[in-house]
Amino acid sequence: MRLLVRQAFILSAKDMRVFVRDWPGMAFALILPLVFVFGFSLAFSGVGPDDERLRLAVATEESAAEESAGGLSRQTLDALAASPETDVREWDAGEAAAAVEDGSLDGYVLFPGDFTQRVLSGGGAEIRVMLAGGAPPETEAALRGLASAVAGRIGAISLIAQGTAELAGPAALDLAELGRLAEAPPLISFSIERVGSREAFNASNFTLPGYLTMFVFFIAAMSAEAIARERQTQTLERLLANGARRPAIIFGKMLASLYRGFLQLAVLWPAGIFAFSIDFGVSPVAVIGVSVMMVVAAAAFGVMLASLVGSVKSATSAAVFTSLTLAPLGGCWWPLFVAPEWLQTLGLFTPHGWANDAFNKLMLFGAQGADVAANLAVLALFAAAFLAVALLRFRSAPAT
Template identity: 25%
Template sequence: MLQKIFAMIWKDTIVRFSNKSELLFFLILPVVFTALMGGILTPEPDVDARVPLLLVNEDSSALAASLQDALAQSDTVQVQEMALAEAETAFTDEEAAALLLIPAGFGEAVMAGETAVLDLRQQPNNSDGDAAGEAVRTAVSAISQPVAAARSAVEEAESHRAFASVAARDVFFASSLEMAQDLLQDTPERIVLTQPESSNVDVDDYDPAAQSSAGQLVTWVFIPLLGVSAFLAYERTQGTLRRLLTTPTRKATFLLGSISSNYVQALVQMAILVAFGVFVMKVNWGQSLPALAVLLLAFGLAAVAFGVMLGTFVKTTNQASNLSIMLGMVMALLGGCWWPAELFPPAMQTAVKILPTAWVMQGMTDLIRRGQGLAGILPEAGVLLGFAVVFFVLGVWRFRFE
């Protein structure tokens, strides 16, 4: 039986690769797509992607300095401080989406409880300008909180007993402001994020190269594995299946041989794409080789079993090929192979759980981005093996040898 299975693997491999264009789908396109999706579309790590904000600070107060600090720490804007004339020229030339002028007397007005005016100019119909405006409002809000708190403290004290002098009132205001700033800085955490013990907190949360490497692997391996249906249809239409069943070869041996050949080819393809991910894309394919092996083996079984089931519905190789490509692409897209599933609406994230591609991508995310080991991916591998059992049973039960 083993000799016959090896013979079928050998024969199917020659048949598949007799057409040189098959190498395009087996190797070239997967590698090119992985590189494209993971490399070219990812921003250069050294480039600052923040929105430029021209800042003119004409106020020497501590409050103006605090506002400038708050803006400098923003993830949204990149502050470029300059003189007013220079800033206005740059803004007119549309070198920046927004210009913020902190006028002289800004800090003093705020301390006095008067209305302080900031001059914020944004390029019209420009989303970067809107983003810069929002960042400025956030920074102003951050520095306004202690001022508002200090002012409330002064008003509350005056409601009980008037200050002896304006100087005493100013001293009380200053000490209240300092206390409010200290308290806001030491605000206790009210939400604590916990992660499983196996989680490796040092692993980056999102890596486009890793997403591409995993997603493209699943896509380009999944579609040919569905193509086992085309192989079965080919044997039927070619008449070789009828001949094969007149030899002393059991039907089960034939099915096992056909499945094994596609499965072995898929394992080789997966190994190549993982190696490409590790050595070229510098993807951290997890720290557990057994976990990776279990996940990929389970995924391969689920996919090839799905192909066997598909083979019971098709009559010709053309039907099988078209259906494999169509279903494979749709399932890869919905399974999160081309972009992270986290971007899907919650209802869709739940709905796609019926797809094996969603489970293998979840397992790969656990491995690559969350640094989990064998225990972490066992649920996903278990579900994939469950898919494999269901699809195999349906496929073998409904398989037509004629």
């Protein structure tokens, strides 16, 4: 066992010597990810909404002239338009229905054409919330909230109108007066205060972990090519004939991948903090823990790949193919939580997916270390499975 560990460390140290002399390889591992992060952070920096007002769609049926001329729905719309918290877009009822139908609008609040007349007559009026089939819950909540608020306010006016009609007769109803009532401050009001300043949206908080994960796995996968080359030049056989143990070669190669991965972490995380102002969230230790486990899984993935491929050419192809396939599936190019459900499900079959899910939880949603315990466990399982395949299938010579 002591000999095996010694040989593994000597082999990994040699591999690192080779790595640090390979300047293009170093640049690929350490510089290129930063270029990607810079470019995509810049591209994604405009993704957040510039206008933070609540966007609402409201439609009116135009069957009654007074609604467009200054009826209660008109006055309600004007009041909403004046509010700094809302961005109300008015629709024609027919166009709104068509927009919902073709999917360009999630929903809207519909005022009936005879809204004012019904309110004043005391017969009751219906404000309808029209929603598309797949409307997001936040749209439904906003439109319901608007409808409820309007219903409550207009309901109070309706009571006044009814009282006035009963006491002084229907002729005493004055629409303009009712409008003023509608605009009068409510007895119970609420206010919204913004405390402190909202942090600007930083796309690097998901682009950096994503590309870090992708490039750690890419470099680990490329180690399969180096191993295949050593197999072809008979270096691995020479090592065996020289007294090296087969598991020592596998663990030595994996150790070298670990060193390279840790070097990537040591360069890319600080670069992210100082150059891209990324935020490790409330549990930086957990971010480091996930990073380390991700590197372990990647290193095991590299030796597994080496055990499955034959020639140098097939190793290169396998490394590029797996890297460029698993990265998008695993949420390295975009956060998985914005991806369709089927893609999120596929992401669960990749170590990248579990790593990125953990990074997103910790760095975007304020999760604690305990919240990513399952991610760490799954990454450890991936590493164990990859290593088991490598130990079973690793060959020191090309297939004959």
